[in-house]
Amino acid sequence: xxxxxxxxxxxxxxxxxxxxxxxxxxxxxxxxxxxxxxxxxxxxxxxxxxxxxxxxxxxxxxxxxxxxxxxxxxxxxxxxxxxxxxxxxxxxxxxxxxxxxxxxxxxxxxxxxxxxxxxxxxxxxxxxxxxxxxxxxxxxxxxxxxxxxxxxxxxxxxxxxxxxxxxxxxxxxxxxxxxxxxxxxxxxxxxxxxxxxxxxxxxxxxxxxxxxxxxxxxxxxxxxxxxxxxxxxxxxxxxxxxxxxxxxxxxxxxxxxxxxxxxxxxxxxxxxxxxxxxxxxxxxxxxxxxxxxxxxxxxxxxxxxxxxxxxxxxxxxxxxxxxxxxxxxxxxxxxxxxxxxxxxxxxxxxxxxxxxxxxxxxxxxxxxxxxxxxxxxxxxxxxxxxxxxxxxxxxxxxxxxxxxxxxxxxxxxxxxxxxxxxxxxxxxxxxxxxxxxxxxxxxxxxxxxxxxxxxxxxxxxxxxxxxxxxxxxxxxxxxxxxxxxxxxxxxxxxxxxxxxxxxxxxxxxxxxxxxxxxxxxxxxxxxxxxxxxxxxxxxxxxxxx
Numbered sequence: 001x002x003x004x005x006x007x008x009x010x011x012x013x014x015x016x017x018x019x020x021x022x023x024x025x026x027x028x029x030x031x032x033x034x035x036x037x038x039x040x041x042x043x044x045x046x047x048x049x050x051x052x053x054x055x056x057x058x059x060x061x062x063x064x065x066x067x068x069x070x071x072x073x074x075x076x077x078x079x080x081x082x083x084x085x086x087x088x089x090x091x092x093x094x095x096x097x098x099x100x101x102x103x104x105x106x107x108x109x110x111x112x113x114x115x116x117x118x119x120x121x122x123x124x125x126x127x128x129x130x131x132x133x134x135x136x137x138x139x140x141x142x143x144x145x146x147x148x149x150x151x152x153x154x155x156x157x158x159x160x161x162x163x164x165x166x167x168x169x170x171x172x173x174x175x176x177x178x179x180x181x182x183x184x185x186x187x188x189x190x191x192x193x194x195x196x197x198x199x200x201x202x203x204x205x206x207x208x209x210x211x212x213x214x215x216x217x218x219x220x221x222x223x224x225x226x227x228x229x230x231x232x233x234x235x236x237x238x239x240x241x242x243x244x245x246x247x248x249x250x251x252x253x254x255x256x257x258x259x260x261x262x263x264x265x266x267x268x269x270x271x272x273x274x275x276x277x278x279x280x281x282x283x284x285x286x287x288x289x290x291x292x293x294x295x296x297x298x299x300x301x302x303x304x305x306x307x308x309x310x311x312x313x314x315x316x317x318x319x320x321x322x323x324x325x326x327x328x329x330x331x332x333x334x335x336x337x338x339x340x341x342x343x344x345x346x347x348x349x350x351x352x353x354x355x356x357x358x359x360x361x362x363x364x365x366x367x368x369x370x371x372x373x374x375x376x377x378x379x380x381x382x383x384x385x386x387x388x389x390x391x392x393x394x395x396x397x398x399x400x401x402x403x404x405x406x407x408x409x410x411x412x413x414x415x416x417x418x419x420x421x422x423x424x425x426x427x428x429x430x431x432x433x434x435x436x437x438x439x440x441x442x443x444x445x446x447x448x449x450x451x452x453x454x455x456x457x458x459x460x461x462x463x464x465x466x467x468x469x470x471x472x473x474x475x476x477x478x479x480x481x482x483x484x485x486x487x488x489x490x491x492x493x494x495x496x497x498x499x500x501x502x503x504x505x506x507x508x509x510x511x512x513x514x515x516x517x518x519x520x521x522x523x524x525x526x527x528x529x530x531x532x533x534x535x536x537x538x539x540x541x542x543x544x545x
């Protein structure tokens with residue numbers, strides 16, 4: 001019991017000492033007030049100091065708080081600037097969004113630059129006016145709220161614009177790939193169109209082998225020409241080709257669809273290299289009594305470089321480089337007109353059509369046929385057409401704005417612009433009926449020479465034979481009914497069956513020739529049914545259906 005009394009007395013003493021110390025510390029925290037003579041301003045200062053001490057206990061110190069508010073203002077000002085810059089990058093210069101973000105950024109700058117707030121940043125920690133700080137914080141928060149609201153509203157627009165830009169970039173990249181693929185595809189198609197199938201090469205070689213082995217059977221050098229070849233009363237056809245099988249199909253189809261084949265004369269002209277093969281091909285078959293003359297270009301002595309502009313132009317080094325330089329990057333510079341780089345457009349065989357009156361001086365009328373056509377009905381009706389004094393009977397190809405003269409010639413050239421109408425309707429080569437007497441009267445060959453010489457540097461047209469033909473027969477062409485000549489079987493698979501069935505001549509113009517592997521499948525039988533599969537040389541070379 002005595003010990004408990006001592007312990008209780010000890011605790012009482014300790015508590016008394018603690019209370020005394022606490023009182024002494026509280027009274028020493030401020031100077032003592034020694035009288036009632038102090039001013040009210042002194043009292044107010046003490047009260048404000050006490051209030052700030054209490055505030056400091058409840059919140060962060062004022063200086064770090066000011067720095068934090070200033071940092072938030074700067075961050076959102078930078079954010080507004082970034083969005084404005086991004087909007088410009090998205091090409092939204094005319095959008096009010098750009099102006100709003102620019103104004104927001106400027107408002108932050110103006111706010112921080114106000115003298116009353118700029119004084120805060122130069123004050124030390126003890127002299128910061130908290131009322132001013134609170135007002136500054138309120139204005140900053142209002143601008144931050146507005147900035148975030150504008151960003152939220154603009155974000156969808158920005159996202160859409162970004163998607164549009166990405167889509168445009170994707171489309172551009174795909175277009176680049178498509179253009180490259182088109183160029184490569186066009187070049188590959190051109191190579192395929194110029195290629196000689198193995199079976200065709202085989203046929204020419206076997207026929208030539210036969211020609212060499214039995215020279216006496218196929219030569220006509222010792223015999224005078226048949227009178228039928230010059231008889232103007234008969235139906236005459238001109239076929240210029242170096243393709244043995246194609247030429248034979250033209251003749252075979254024409255003969256099979258005529259009533260009196262012995263009244264028809266076919267003038268086949270080829271080059272020296274294929275002459276022997278052509279002679280054998282047309283000697284070993286009767287062709288129902290039709291008369292077939294086979295000659296080489298070289299047999300027409302007047303066709304030389306001193307008279308024929310194309311042959312003269314072939315001697316030009318620049319023209320040779322243009323046509324025979326087969327590099328991919330050069331061949332595909334102009335995809336639209338790349339086909340005109342095909343050297344066949346400078347082949348004299350392709351230009352013989354402009355010399356028909358001189359090649360056949362005793363004839364009055366002749367029908368020109370390309371080697372990629374098939375005759376489907378009797379053509380003698382063409383000789384009964386009144387040509388009205390015109391030179392060239394042809395099927396027109398224009399419709400709407402397509403296949404007008406403007407597509408074939410350079411109307412920026414003053415000579416072309418002055419002489420021709422860009423809206424004039426074009427017509428087709430492939431089946432053309434020529435009045436040779438009218439040709440001689442109109443001096444069409446001289447007209448062709450004049451324009452071909454002017455076009456040596458290819459400024460009037462891109463070469464080929466159709467543009468000079470359109471020029472030469474500009475006012476001397478007689479339009480024929482479209483059923484005489486249906487075109488496009490070498491590139492257009494959409495031609496209707498009725499249109500083909502009603503056609504007198506169908507034309508496989510385009511790269512997809514019927515003797516090539518790339519032929520349009522549904523049209524190929526129209527050509528193959530006139531191939532002479534009973535010919536032993538055709539059989540030996542595996543010409544398949």
